[in-house]
Amino acid sequence: MGDKEKKEQITPRRRFFTDMAHHIGLGTMGVLLWGGYAAKAKSNPLTLRPPAALDESDFLKRCIKCGLCAEACVNRPQNIDKDGHQKPGTLKMAKAGDSVTIGTPFFTPRDVPCFMCDDIPCVPACPTGALDIAKVTNPKTNELDFRMMDMGVAVVDVHSCIAFWGLQCDACYRACPLLDEAIKLVYNRNDRTGKHAFLEPVINPDVCTGCGLCEKACVTEKPAIFVLPREVAQGKAGDHYVKGWDKKDQLRVGNRKEEDITTHNERSKKKPLDYLNNNGLGL
Ligand code: SF4
Ligand code: SF4
Numbered sequence: 626m627g628d629k630e631k632k633e634q635i636t637p638r639r640r641f642f643t644d645m646a647h648h649i650g651l652g653t654m655g656v657l658l659w660g661g662y663a664a665k666a667k668s669n670p671l672t673l674r675p676p677a678a679l680d681e682s683d684f685l686k687r688c689i690k691c692g693l694c695a696e697a698c699v700n701r702p703q704n705i706d707k708d709g710h711q712k713p714g715t716l717k718m719a720k721a722g723d724s725v726t727i728g729t730p731f732f733t734p735r736d737v738p739c740f741m742c743d744d745i746p747c748v749p750a751c752p753t754g755a756l757d758i759a760k761v762t763n764p765k766t767n768e769l770d771f772r773m774m775d776m777g778v779a780v781v782d783v784h785s786c787i788a789f790w791g792l793q794c795d796a797c798y799r800a801c802p803l804l805d806e807a808i809k810l811v812y813n814r815n816d817r818t819g820k821h822a823f824l825e826p827v828i829n830p831d832v833c834t835g836c837g838l839c840e841k842a843c844v845t846e847k848p849a850i851f852v853l854p855r856e857v858a859q860g861k862a863g864d865h866y867v868k869g870w871d872k873k874d875q876l877r878v879g880n881r882k883e884e885d886i887t888t889h890n891e892r893s894k895k896k897p898l899d900y901l902n903n904n905g906l907g908l
């Protein structure tokens with residue numbers, strides 16, 4: 626049998642196996658890639674979960690990605706506008722590219738904040754306890770209490786909030802459903818002019834629920850007030866934190882000499898330049 630005939634005889638069989646191997650290969654590669662992607666597509670630490678969500682790791686164990694919370698949220702009667710059109714709900718189910726574990730619920734206050742519904746319909750809709758009704762049940766009345774929600778806490782970026790520049794703005798203050806409790810406007814004298822006052826928004830983290838109505842209302846292009854998960858906003862001592870002042874630290878302070886202080890920037894050791902009185906930048 627010549628080479629040509631041999632080739633013709635084995636080709637169909639070989640093609641069958643090659644095709645199969647090819648498909649299995651592609652399939653396996655697909656599974657591996659998806660597995661890798663799904664594992665990587667973990668929620669970023671700034672993800673805001675629905676009201677009454679368990680702590681992130683327990684939440685992920687319990688949530689079966691059914692979407693019933695998001696459905697309850699979008700179906701609340703207030704989501705139908707006066708022309709009968711459906712408005713988007715607060716809760717979204719994460720898709721590929723959301724940097725949130727795929728299929729889990731989250732919300733983005735600047736898009737749609739949480740409206741702190743009296744009956745909190747998203748929470749009882751959860752069939753697994755990933756949203757824990759006990760977290761929003763007032764023990765005194767045994768009723769749902771939206772004041773007990775804790776999705777995060779609002780923080781103000783004092784560098785971008787225009788109220789800290791001396792301009793009048795209270796949009797976030799007025800948008801807050803816990804008016805004059807979660808945000809207060811604090812009067813501060815403007816020492817520079819001596820005449821004007823600042824009315825600065827200040828958050829009470831013990832009252833703020835993280836609904837994000839303030840973030841939605843903020844007048845600056847990139848909101849100067851925004852909601853962060855509580856642990857991110859308020860910090861949490863690491864496991865390696867040791868309370869108290871170590872004897873070794875005391876010794877180090879005692880032994881330190883002024884010239885030991887080094888910086889990464891040599892310029893910072895020089896005297897600051899007085900731009901106004903020393904001929905500007907000299908450019
Ligand atoms: S409390 Fe209301 S607005 Fe907020 S997430 Fe639940 S259903 Fe949606
Ligand atoms: S997130 Fe903003 S609007 Fe909501 S309770 Fe806190 S301060 Fe008020």
Ligand code: SF4
Pocket residue numbers: 781785786787788789794795796797798826842843844845848849850
């Ligand atoms: S709405 Fe925004 S800019 Fe205005 S006071 Fe609040 S945080 Fe500041």
